[in-house]
Amino acid sequence: MTTVPIDRTTGLGHRLEQNPLITARDVKPSLPQLEVVSVFNAATAQLNGETLLLLRIAERPRSDIDPPPGAMTLDLDGPHPVLRPLPKGYTKHDVIGMCFFEEDGDRPRVVVAYIPKDLPGLDLRDPRSIRYRNSTGVLGVTNEGYTDYLAQMSHLRLARSRDGIKFTVDETPAIAPHNDIEEYGVEDPRITLIDGTFYITYVSVSRWGITTSLATTRDFKSYERRGVILLPDHKDVVIFPERVNGKYVALTRPMPQSFSRIFGIWIAFSDDLTQWGGHETLCLPRWDHWDELRTGGSAVPFRTREGWLELYHGVNRNHRYAMGAVLLDADDPRKVLARSPAPILAPGTAYERLGLFNDTIFSCGVVPLDADRIRMYYGAADSCIAAADFSVREIIASLEPWPR
Amino acid sequence: MTTVPIDRTTGLGHRLEQNPLITARDVKPSLPQLEVVSVFNAATAQLNGETLLLLRIAERPRSDIDPPPGAMTLDLDGPHPVLRPLPKGYTKHDVIGMCFFEEDGDRPRVVVAYIPKDLPGLDLRDPRSIRYRNSTGVLGVTNEGYTDYLAQMSHLRLARSRDGIKFTVDETPAIAPHNDIEEYGVEDPRITLIDGTFYITYVSVSRWGITTSLATTRDFKSYERRGVILLPDHKDVVIFPERVNGKYVALTRPMPQSFSRIFGIWIAFSDDLTQWGGHETLCLPRWDHWDELRTGGSAVPFRTREGWLELYHGVNRNHRYAMGAVLLDADDPRKVLARSPAPILAPGTAYERLGLFNDTIFSCGVVPLDADRIRMYYGAADSCIAAADFSVREIIASLEPWPR
Numbered sequence: 001m002t003t004v005p006i007d008r009t010t011g012l013g014h015r016l017e018q019n020p021l022i023t024a025r026d027v028k029p030s031l032p033q034l035e036v037v038s039v040f041n042a043a044t045a046q047l048n049g050e051t052l053l054l055l056r057i058a059e060r061p062r063s064d065i066d067p068p069p070g071a072m073t074l075d076l077d078g079p080h081p082v083l084r085p086l087p088k089g090y091t092k093h094d095v096i097g098m099c100f101f102e103e104d105g106d107r108p109r110v111v112v113a114y115i116p117k118d119l120p121g122l123d124l125r126d127p128r129s130i131r132y133r134n135s136t137g138v139l140g141v142t143n144e145g146y147t148d149y150l151a152q153m154s155h156l157r158l159a160r161s162r163d164g165i166k167f168t169v170d171e172t173p174a175i176a177p178h179n180d181i182e183e184y185g186v187e188d189p190r191i192t193l194i195d196g197t198f199y200i201t202y203v204s205v206s207r208w209g210i211t212t213s214l215a216t217t218r219d220f221k222s223y224e225r226r227g228v229i230l231l232p233d234h235k236d237v238v239i240f241p242e243r244v245n246g247k248y249v250a251l252t253r254p255m256p257q258s259f260s261r262i263f264g265i266w267i268a269f270s271d272d273l274t275q276w277g278g279h280e281t282l283c284l285p286r287w288d289h290w291d292e293l294r295t296g297g298s299a300v301p302f303r304t305r306e307g308w309l310e311l312y313h314g315v316n317r318n319h320r321y322a323m324g325a326v327l328l329d330a331d332d333p334r335k336v337l338a339r340s341p342a343p344i345l346a347p348g349t350a351y352e353r354l355g356l357f358n359d360t361i362f363s364c365g366v367v368p369l370d371a372d373r374i375r376m377y378y379g380a381a382d383s384c385i386a387a388a389d390f391s392v393r394e395i396i397a398s399l400e401p402w403p404r
Numbered sequence: 405m406t407t408v409p410i411d412r413t414t415g416l417g418h419r420l421e422q423n424p425l426i427t428a429r430d431v432k433p434s435l436p437q438l439e440v441v442s443v444f445n446a447a448t449a450q451l452n453g454e455t456l457l458l459l460r461i462a463e464r465p466r467s468d469i470d471p472p473p474g475a476m477t478l479d480l481d482g483p484h485p486v487l488r489p490l491p492k493g494y495t496k497h498d499v500i501g502m503c504f505f506e507e508d509g510d511r512p513r514v515v516v517a518y519i520p521k522d523l524p525g526l527d528l529r530d531p532r533s534i535r536y537r538n539s540t541g542v543l544g545v546t547n548e549g550y551t552d553y554l555a556q557m558s559h560l561r562l563a564r565s566r567d568g569i570k571f572t573v574d575e576t577p578a579i580a581p582h583n584d585i586e587e588y589g590v591e592d593p594r595i596t597l598i599d600g601t602f603y604i605t606y607v608s609v610s611r612w613g614i615t616t617s618l619a620t621t622r623d624f625k626s627y628e629r630r631g632v633i634l635l636p637d638h639k640d641v642v643i644f645p646e647r648v649n650g651k652y653v654a655l656t657r658p659m660p661q662s663f664s665r666i667f668g669i670w671i672a673f674s675d676d677l678t679q680w681g682g683h684e685t686l687c688l689p690r691w692d693h694w695d696e697l698r699t700g701g702s703a704v705p706f707r708t709r710e711g712w713l714e715l716y717h718g719v720n721r722n723h724r725y726a727m728g729a730v731l732l733d734a735d736d737p738r739k740v741l742a743r744s745p746a747p748i749l750a751p752g753t754a755y756e757r758l759g760l761f762n763d764t765i766f767s768c769g770v771v772p773l774d775a776d777r778i779r780m781y782y783g784a785a786d787s788c789i790a791a792a793d794f795s796v797r798e799i800i801a802s803l804e805p806w807p808r
Contacts, residue, residue, distance in 0.1 A: 079691035079692075080691070147663065147664055148662065148663050148664075149663070181685075184663070205662075205663070206663065207663050207664040207666065208660065208663070208664070208666055208668075208685055209658065209660025209661075209662045209663060209665075209666070210660065210662050210663075211683070227681070227682055227683070227684075228681075228682075228683040228684070229681050229683070230635065230683075231634065231635070231638065231656060231658040231670065231672075231683050232658045232660035232662070233658075233660045233661060233662050234635065252635060254613065254635040254636045254637075255661070255662075256612065256613025256614065256636035256637045257613075257637060257659070257661040258552065258609075258613045258614050258636070258637050258659075259551065259552050259553070259588070259609070259610065259611050259612070259613060259614075260551055260552075260611040260612070261613075262611065262612055262613070264612075266635065268635075269679070270679055270681075271675070271676070271679060272675070272679075272681075274681040274682065275673070275674055275675060275676075275679035275680055275681035275682070276679055276680065276681060277631070277632075277633050277674075277676075277678040277679035277680060278631055278632075278678065278679070279615070279631070279632040279633070279634075279635050280631075280632070281585075281612055284612075287483035287484070288483075
């Protein structure tokens with residue numbers, strides 16, 4: 001394997017000149033009282049000559065209108081939040097909207113609530129979350145002082161394209177929260193095609209944490225829920241497209257908060273795609289590299305002559321999300337052969353550098369273009385969808401042997 | 405089900421007058437340079453007419469002698485700790501000892517190191533851990549400012565008894581750290597007998613977090629390692645003694661750190677005991693109850709006429725660990741029928757109230773005494789082994805229907 005020098009600023013990818021391909025303006029809200037904040041982190045598939053993207057759509061209550069008559073607020077001060085009428089007089093400038101899914105017996109629904117911004121104990125510094133410190137100290141016992149809620153709720157929506165560039169976005173969700181494990185939304189899908197069935201891993205978010213669930217479809221019209229496959233906290237689960245040595249394989253990414261708190265890629269094995277075991281560490285953060293803080297599986301791995309190629313995301317000390325590659329042994333994917341010494345694509349353009357979360361390139365899938373080239377779709381700055389084309393040969397030539 | 409009033413201070417259990425049954429003084433260190441701090445949290449089994457306890461033994465470098473010539477220290481200030489010679493002149497009063505397992509190629513060994521107590525950034529307030537804030541800020545990026553090490557390293561050791569009261573403790577470990585996933589020790593076992601094989605779940609602790617591993621034995625002489633079955637952070641995994649509706653069943657206890665950070669009992673299913681899925685929440689903390697802060701599986705569940713009875717531990721806002729019971733549907737253990745309104749055993753005696761971690765009763769197993777009575781072995785104050793006898797009929801009569 002020879003190392004070709006790569007530009008450490010922009011990487012090996014050729015961004016499409018049409019980028020960004022899909023923005024929030026292209027997406028219809030799922031409910032009239034909501035607005036779309038972001039469209040990002042899309043899984044990829046190909047079916048009947050079309051490129052399919054399963055988009056993550058983040059929505060929040062409309063911020064351009066005052067809370068309507070009868071609007072509700074959430075009393076966050078007890079051990080469990082309680083819905084109450086919002087006192088009169090609050091305008092759109094005085095509140096932050098939040099929404100969540102509630103099973104509520106036979107009447108599943110999205111609840112919209114407005115939190116007064118002057119509520120003592122509210123922390124809105126991270127635009128993605130609503131953090132609340134309970135004033136009575138009740139939650140301080142159970143939650144180290146804080147409870148977090150999401151400022152946006154996500155669902156998954158299908159977009160279709162003939163050319164892989166111009167996409168038509170469905171008007172209604174493909175996969176939306178459907179039970180209490182998804183009360184804060186569903187996020188970051190990946191799609192793996194195995195024997196004619198598309199296996200979709202996605203993140204289910206609730207008060208119980210960040211779990212990974214599985215759904216299946218054969219036609220992207222109806223979906224079967226297969227339940228929680230990995231316990232909280234857990235995201236970035238990517239299933240390989242075929243069995244290796246008789247077992248299904250997945251990249252996983254636990255989020256331990258003990259000892260050194262290392263968020264990195266592990267590998268797992270399964271006989272049926274719903275029960276997983278045989279867990280081992282695989283591709284962990286490397287200090288003083290572009291992936292020093294966190295690593296996580298991103299695209300579905302694919303076979304190359306040299307082994308399994310996985311495009312993964314890495315985070316550095318400046319919280320920059322960039323994409324790189326890891327090469328795994330063809331017959332034993334527990335063995336890492338080589339990793340990217342620098343990102344194959346790092347944030348550089350305006351749409352990658354500024355958004356809901358700045359300096360972020362985060363892919364959930366690629367599609368093949370020809371025998372050598374692939375197109376990587378990615379969420380840019382947690383705000384919009386973009387794409388970049390790569391030569392697989394160039395990516396592999398750019399890797400350095402690892403462990404050294 | 406009728407509710408019998410139970411004493412909210414002491415519970416339903418009858419403590420053995422011989423308590424504590426095993427203390428640190430009864431256990432020989434596994435290496436001459438170590439001392440035994442605690443013996444607690446023992447799994448239970450019965451074989452050839454003997455009661456077996458698989459004890460958790462916590463050890464640390466001897467604190468009664470000065471660091472020997474050639475003693476090492478750990479330089480904690482880089483991204484990874486580095487072993488260096490301890491400068492001369494440090495006495496036993498000036499250092500805190502720590503030990504960990506190192507694979508180190510073909511030369512696996514326990515490394516002993518001494519950390520000077522006057523090291524800036526050291527936090528020794530919790531007697532169970534050595535917390536270090538990196539002075540250069542390097543680890544602050546990856547670890548929210550702190551890295552934790554254990555002040556004790558645990559292994560598992562067998563004890564045998566003819567009468568269930570007087571135990572003989574083996575002189576060498578049964579299961580000790582054997583790879584990097586166990587570098588900080590192995591802890592808190594549970595033993596489930598299925599078809600002549602004893603399945604041992606236990607906690608493997610390392611820089612990568614708290615994972616649950618599986619080992620098997622048929623004779624408690626040789627053990628087979630079956631690897632990591634649940635990803636970090638995860639402990640308190642208890643396997644049911646038979647298949648239910650064709651599936652193996654386990655209680656699990658993930659430790660999410662997102663949103664409401666609820667540490668509670670979930671349920672999982674398996675076809676082969678190494679791959680687990682079908683995860684659902686089961687028996688979560690209940691605010692304003694004895695188990696308001698955390699719940700976790702403790703003893704191996706057993707069948708009763710009324711359903712599966714699980715003795716679990718609950719933690720309240722004062723960080724008191726107590727034992728209670730939950731009754732699960734016989735045919736569908738995802739259904740909770742009833743739970744303890746108050747502990748069946750709560751810390752009351754001196755040996756339960758004062759120790760390495762105060763106010764703690766933590767069981768990892770029971771043994772049957774006759775058709776109605778069981779003996780619950782438990783770790784008391786994270787320091788010693790005690791036992792209490794219960795009538796199963798009384799426990800079940802004391803439960804209240806749940807959810808209400």
